[in-house]
Amino acid sequence: MRSSGFSLTAAAASALLCLGLASTTAEAATCDPAACVHPACVCPSLTPPKNMDPKTVPQFFTLTFDDAIQAQTVPVAESLMKSHTNPNGCPIKATWFAQTIYSDYSLIQQWYANGNEVADHTMNHIGTPPAEEIIGNLKAINAFSGIPFAKMNGFRAPFFNYSEVTFEILGQEKFLYDSSTGATPSNAYWPYTLDYGLANDCWTGICNKDIKIPGLWEVPMHAIMDSDLLDATAHSMDVQLEISSSIVADVLRKNFDRHYTGNRAPFGIFLHPVHVGNATQLYNDLFSYARSFPDVWFVTNQQLLEWMKNPVPASQMADQPYMKCTLPAVGKEICNGLDDTNSGTVDKGVLETCNFVAGPWSTCYGCPKASPTVEDPVPERVVPAGPTGARTPVPSTCAMEWWDPITAQCLCSTSNCTFTDTALTTSNTTNSSISGPSNGNTIHSSASNNKISKAAWTGFGLIAAVAAGLAQML
Ligand SMILES: *[C@@H]1O[C@H](CO)[C@@H](O)[C@H](O)[C@H]1NC(C)=O
Numbered sequence: 001m002r003s004s005g006f007s008l009t010a011a012a013a014s015a016l017l018c019l020g021l022a023s024t025t026a027e028a029a030t031c032d033p034a035a036c037v038h039p040a041c042v043c044p045s046l047t048p049p050k051n052m053d054p055k056t057v058p059q060f061f062t063l064t065f066d067d068a069i070q071a072q073t074v075p076v077a078e079s080l081m082k083s084h085t086n087p088n089g090c091p092i093k094a095t096w097f098a099q100t101i102y103s104d105y106s107l108i109q110q111w112y113a114n115g116n117e118v119a120d121h122t123m124n125h126i127g128t129p130p131a132e133e134i135i136g137n138l139k140a141i142n143a144f145s146g147i148p149f150a151k152m153n154g155f156r157a158p159f160f161n162y163s164e165v166t167f168e169i170l171g172q173e174k175f176l177y178d179s180s181t182g183a184t185p186s187n188a189y190w191p192y193t194l195d196y197g198l199a200n201d202c203w204t205g206i207c208n209k210d211i212k213i214p215g216l217w218e219v220p221m222h223a224i225m226d227s228d229l230l231d232a233t234a235h236s237m238d239v240q241l242e243i244s245s246s247i248v249a250d251v252l253r254k255n256f257d258r259h260y261t262g263n264r265a266p267f268g269i270f271l272h273p274v275h276v277g278n279a280t281q282l283y284n285d286l287f288s289y290a291r292s293f294p295d296v297w298f299v300t301n302q303q304l305l306e307w308m309k310n311p312v313p314a315s316q317m318a319d320q321p322y323m324k325c326t327l328p329a330v331g332k333e334i335c336n337g338l339d340d341t342n343s344g345t346v347d348k349g350v351l352e353t354c355n356f357v358a359g360p361w362s363t364c365y366g367c368p369k370a371s372p373t374v375e376d377p378v379p380e381r382v383v384p385a386g387p388t389g390a391r392t393p394v395p396s397t398c399a400m401e402w403w404d405p406i407t408a409q410c411l412c413s414t415s416n417c418t419f420t421d422t423a424l425t426t427s428n429t430t431n432s433s434i435s436g437p438s439n440g441n442t443i444h445s446s447a448s449n450n451k452i453s454k455a456a457w458t459g460f461g462l463i464a465a466v467a468a469g470l471a472q473m474l
């Protein structure tokens, strides 16, 4: 095992920015390929699923953001995404591991309404979080951003600080995946399921723990290696802060090339918007470079896992329903996170602004009397259900994008709803007709809304005091 220079007692800030890079030790439990049958069970593997030839599979590119979704961070994310499309002409989408503290619930809703993924990062950005931090986050976002529970099924541990208990909670709550572990080239696995335990971050001893959660996916965070040397340092998030600006662009390209010309394991860029600073051009250049290859697809983690379950060659990606990009053609402004009237303002005149000490935020679903907390993630509304002015939560029979919470109407209850294709015309766009309502990634069916277990929420007092600035930064 080569030495990493990483120490468990390293100051939190540097620990966060730099993954432990010891190569994987022999601790990982053995996955039996004969018993582990795709797609329900997938062994950790350095090669694509179902023995596909790496040259034929898409090179996936995941872009993820962490922490608060707020007026200061959303434009940073958008500045990295707006000029890029996939080979099918669809604007690229990204995954946001969102916390509720300092977030604006209307902006969380808008991020999701546009086809991006919202995943869980605890309410208060807490390491080794109690279940209430993980589930409270989903409850608050569901209540005040309108996102169905079933659509929020990914998790990343704040500070990458998790334990076997974290995975037990994710299993109990039926999460689809975790993405908290790091991966260097020797353990740069494609996503795999935890039927036989973790195979990443084994240097922490976690692979010796009895973590066997059938069907829960691990989406490793593949590191950026700063050189080709054996003692190269692995970098995880915000690599522009750690690699000299004179070489960072070159390093990023070389790492992308290593994936593209190698086993094509998903390549990722993991950012805190508050740290992007002047690196917007750096990343835009990288994304353009990646998209100069015809078989590179930007995906959310959910889209990546759709492919893992049913892998197809790159040539068939444009036909996959989860890669389409359609928006509901509602025709009037309703509070659904979209600019339904093309006025240039999302949810113009229909948002409510809620004023709390930690900062005001807006919502389509009625201001609560108090800020959501771990003890009470969904406080009573100022205007309770019923009276004029009350906002009505999305019922399980309607997709959030079609729900008008002011008139309590679902504007798409039949199959004749109209959708607008947001794909830009490209020579490579396939011409497949659009129909709705679909179960695609953009238009969500919200049929199963009940992932959350009804555990008791009382009796814990574990919320650590969160240093406000830290929570916002990390
Ligand atoms: C992980 O989080 C727990 C709980 O917040 C904390 O006590 C512990 O020190 C953290 N560990 C590391 C390595 O940061």
Ligand SMILES: *[C@@H]1O[C@H](CO)[C@@H](O)[C@H](O)[C@H]1NC(C)=O
Residues within 6 Å of the ligand: 245, 278, 279, 282
């Ligand atoms: C960003 O700013 C830092 C600090 O001023 C500087 O060292 C770096 O070269 C800049 N990076 C880019 C890509 O302009």
Ligand SMILES: *[C@@H]1O[C@H](CO)[C@@H](O)[C@H](O)[C@H]1NC(C)=O
Residues within 6 Å of the ligand: 087, 291, 293, 294, 295, 427, 428
């Ligand atoms: C479009 O398809 C052609 C082949 O039909 C290919 O050569 C080209 O690279 C593709 N362009 C993009 C942007 O995918």
Ligand SMILES: *[C@@H]1O[C@H](CO)[C@@H](O)[C@H](O)[C@H]1NC(C)=O
Residues within 6 Å of the ligand: 411, 412, 413, 414, 416, 417, 418
């Ligand atoms: C769908 O069609 C039905 C009957 O043809 C009509 O009443 C309804 O308004 C239509 N719905 C939408 C959203 O266009």
Ligand SMILES: *[C@@H]1O[C@H](CO)[C@@H](O)[C@H](O)[C@H]1NC(C)=O
Residues within 6 Å of the ligand: 431
């Ligand atoms: C897409 O297909 C439809 C039906 O076959 C056809 O009418 C339309 O012209 C096609 N559009 C493009 C851009 O090729």
Ligand SMILES: [Zn+2]
Residues within 6 Å of the ligand: 066, 067, 121, 125, 158, 159, 474
């Ligand atoms: Zn974080």
